[in-house]
Amino acid sequence: MLADSMGRAFLVVLDRLGPAERVAFVLHDMFAVPFDEIAPVVDRSLAAAKQLASRARSKVRGAPAVSGAELARQRLVVEAFLAAVRAGDIDAVLAVLAPDAVRRADRAALREGRPVEVRGARFVAEEIAVFGRNVRVAEVVLIDGAVGIAVAPYGRLRLALTVETARERITGYELIADPNRLQQLDLAVLDEAITLGG
Structure with a gap:
């Protein structure tokens, strides 16, 4: 089951991403799909697909408020x-x-x-x-x-x-x-x- 293998915390954070961010992030970061194949799936340019994945990655990682x-x-x-x-x-x-x-x-x-x-x-x-x-x-x-x-x-x-x-x-x-x-x-x-x- 995905919830067990990935962890509930990951699924909660993933659920908060926008649909295009989620697709770009999962395809690239989890399945190593190249951005030139992701771009048509999310109906964006190559640069925009990279931006979607980057923004999603930042959200998943978060920004600690402390050292x-x-x-x-x-x-x-x-x-x-x-x-x-x-x-x-x-x-x-x-x-x-x-x-x-x-x-x-x-x-x-x-x-x-x-x-x-x-x-x-x-x-x-x-x-x-x-x-x-x-x-x-x-x-x-x-x-x-x-x-x-x-x-x-x-x-x-x-x-x-x-x-x-x-x-x-x-x-x-x-x-x-x-x-x-x-x-x-x-x-x-x-x-x-x-x-x-x-």
Whole structure:
């Protein structure tokens, strides 16, 4: 299945490309089709087909808002959090949360009666069960230039977690499920395993 081989994060980002960008990118970067063969498929000139693939490549890679070292640090913290949630290990979740961690959520991300904001690591950890149901379809991604988590069943974005970190801990995160807000997020792949052409 494509979702398993490519990763849900990649499919989510790919789904956000325009149709011509997606075709040019996939044909060239994934299947090494030459641009002179791609141009007629996307009904563009050779130069325009190259431009489409280049623009798509930039969107897929994203633009980190922090240095490489900081991005790597964020990624380790967020991956540790996601692993702890997947394992259902509350102690491991608490170990990665700052004592005064805050969980925020838009109304679309919450069940009826759940608070929009929860403060304190213990209370946030208890709230993890709400997110935990979706953890098997969650992946670490770049969201607005920082490391976050996308929940994407069948490669379709349903929930995003924007994460704040400091000193190797998560200080807060926000659950975003409102479709309009999800559409406005800048998502990119955060996975060295996907090799993209130049």
